Amino acid sequence: MRRRPPLKLVLLLGAVLFIVAVLGVGLLRAATYHAPPVAGGSSGPPAIGPAVGEIGRCGSVPASAPRQLRGMWLTTVLNLDFPARPGESEAQIKGEYEKWLDVAVAQRHNAIFVHVRPSGDAFWPSQYAPWSEWLTGKRDGRSPGWDPMAFMVSEAHARNLEFHAWFNPFRGSQPAPDGPGAAFAKLAPTNPLLKHKDWAISYPTGRTARFYYDPGNPSARKYVEDSILEAVQKYDVDGVHFDDFFYPYPEKGQDFPDSASFARWGAGKSRANWRRGNVDTFMREMDQRIKQLKPWVKFGVSPFGIWRNSSSDRTGSPTDGLESYSAQYADTRKWVKQGWLDYIVPQLYWQIGFGKADYAKLLPWWSAVVQGTGVQLYIGEADYRVGESGAWSDPAQLVKQMTLDQKYPAVQGQVHYSATQVRQNKLGAVAKYRDKFYGTPALVPIMKRLPAAPPGAPRLVSAHRGARGTLDLDTKAGDGAAATSWALYRVDGASAGLVATGRAGTPVADPAAPAGHAVYCLSGLDRSGNEGPLSPPFTADAS
Template sequence: MGRTGLGTLWGVPRVPARALALGLALAAALGGVGSGLLRAATAEPPSAPPPVRTAAGGSCAGVPVAAPRQLRGMWLTTVNNIDFPSRPGLSEARVKAEYRAWLDLAVAQRHNAVFVHVRPSGDAFWPSAYAPWSQWLTGRRDGRGPGWDPMAFMVAEAHARNLQFHAWFNPYRGSQPAPAGTGADLAKLPATHPLRKHPDWALAYPTGPTGRLYFDPGNPDARRFVEDSMLEAVGKYDVDGVHFDDFFYPYPERGQDFPDDASYERRARPGQSRADWRRENVDTLVREMSERIRALKPWVQFGISPFGIWRNAATDRAGSDTRGLQSYDEIYADTRRWVRERWLDYVVPQLYWAIGFDRADYAKVLPWWAKLVEGTGVRLYIGIADYRVGEKGPWRDPAQLDRQLTLAARHRVDGSVHFSAKQVRANRLGAVTRYRDHHFAAPALPPVASRLAAAGPAAPQLSAARPAGSGAVRLDWRPGTGASPAAWALYRVTGGRAVLAATGSPGVPVTDPAPPPAPVTYCLTALDRAGNEGPPSNPAGI
């Protein structure tokens, strides 16, 4: 998500999230932040986390069943090969093996979604009529493909594990800084790159070695092309979500303004300020993408992960109790409007600050976002900074993220997404294991987008439950009448209590991997493409 130096410029670290592969520089830039952080007394977790929201259910052998509904995901970053692939130019077999390993990690962490970077910089991880192949995959800058379709593979493999696949796009970025990328030089882009064909769409920012190219957000033709390029993937592949982070207009460089003078003079309305014009351009992209996704595939969710501060209360009484960079004013992202207009199905603010940080206290910013989504139907997930574990100050406490998730549960947040996959795997200080065991101890179903709530599929029919080896139990079943289900959920009843034992896709055998030794009764439910759950099946015991 951003650059490294904004902590000193804006008084609160923008901390890099999807950032460039400047992880080491980032750690150095943020090294002094921790000394000013204080642990909030209210942050101590209770003995068990508050319950997450549950979906309405029926009963199994007279015992009510209701699955936890909580999104659990991680970002899988491809730009600069931060997470995946481990380096450019790997063989098809190696790329596939690495991706499967990331999905296995997600399953082991009891996640139910992955957010995969498929358009990092005007490029593509699929055969596209609109963009050249990504150099982070192919290892080449000539736009030539790898000879296979990674996107089709990645979506299918995620669904085989019953993981949602959210395709993560950066809309306006056209290149990455040199030397890893092509920089701001049009001539270095692949011949097939759209900015080579339409140089009038291209804007270079900032000047110097960190410069990159952008599609002009103020040019309607460029905006429509960017939308078309992303919707191409939605149309071709069975994605569950379209996901943006916070890269619209670039984060500002001191002493430099984004060079859109000509576009502003040509297209702004009389009397319209440049800031309002830029915000309108971003609003238009968000609104049009929302409308076009819903028209193309109504079940595909649209979500954005914005910078965690909309505006500070000192600037706007409606803002948060913070003193940091304001996305409304500095990058022209009116995140509050996107939620209030219900253009989004979910929002994932990047709350990458510790509890007690004086300029942007997680414990104060979180309630602002929870209040914002009330009554809108927009789901609130929190972007969690796994990558900061081990930094100075409170980030050396392995319980920091655990406490953050406890506060999120208290505010009835619908889930969390973790930056990034590599940090989840690293499990520094045991922090990941700690919050997983505290908050993700059992499976959960992803929340249903509010606009897609409906009756689920008909009840399946269970015919038998039998031992399957290694202590597992296998259940034979067939779907109910009507449309084929997109997924199943298995409930286990023991001692008068029902729990969600396992979930899966229709092609995966219905299995309870770890049943207790006591007699067990099972019921099965079916879910539709949007995640709506139908009534339980007949019970089957073993």
């Protein structure tokens, strides 16, 4: 997930790379972050692609809840979203982060994707990587004296948000702020590339050069895996998330200078196939090692929206743009078909009707790719493009795209780039899609490949009016497995709908209880989102 400073994005026309602005693609292809290429509560559940499923009966009426992943990317590289400035105090950073979570809650999201390894660095005390300069304000590797990752995970869970730790795997550094671009002398003293210079490749040339861990060097590749798994081991994350950076986006006239490792490990393959094989190995091993360590942790990728054009491969999409398969050596379709991912979030950052990469054509293509694989499909939405000239000057462009999502049951949610644009709500576009599609709370989609241990039925035992106008309900846990979270349903006429969710241990409450009597049922969910049976109905006086 990329981001500026020079936000640039490339589309391939024939064999020539064009800067996005020239093509009018409007894809912000950030040299660093996920900003990807340029590529009022309703009474009923949102009508988005993921079905609203009946999960039981609350007394005599059916109860149902939408199952949909809703999230946003919180970018740390270059301080694009968070922290606001490098080198802030612990109190400032904590306060800012809590406000970002408030944004997520206000948008009725149930997940947040936080940039914790933007450039070979770390937002946690790591044995494998130096502290991030975007956090500490310095490249000296010195600790800020506290553990941001522990705080961020805990606070997300307190609001019942899944925490997906977002890593840029092979980035080893950012360009030195005072030049030259990549120089060992400009790295933090604790940067492992100083000890293993043979792992480092500088690309491109000039002041924009940065170091990359060489994906073709088995030792470097394993070190990157270990550095990510350290975070999985130490923290209660819900997901491991990569964006579209594997091999770097190509610079015109410059090839990634990995001749030494190719000569040593190429084994007679073409350079392109060898590079793809390196990334394949990394992805397969990451999937295996995550599941061995914590089987419930989800593994997902947000790739560039075009795998291959149909002109290159008959199984490709009806597009005419840069291909992640050949530009970044990311065989994303293969990863889905092989089941090495739990979810995929293609960055479909183009408008409906855009000639070279039409949202309306890519959406069904990706839906077909995941069919029958068990890999869940979420769509990366380009909130950051709202307000651009042309199609993006229409505040309803995102609404139109998400309306299309409804037609494809394979689409089980959206992730929005990025948090700043979600908060800004430019042209009122965010409020429009929130009110139309995120009208009620939603449970995360069930991922059948993960462990399942639904808890027993809890009980509602009493109710009282809370200080903030909520109706607070006292509960008793059910038998069997402990619940990770809860879901509260309220009867409205001939059905019961989801009105609130929360993490186990947090108060159960209806934030907008009607006047008079109301009937409720409560359920518990396990770590993977599997829901147990509903409680017996409970009648509360909400006056």
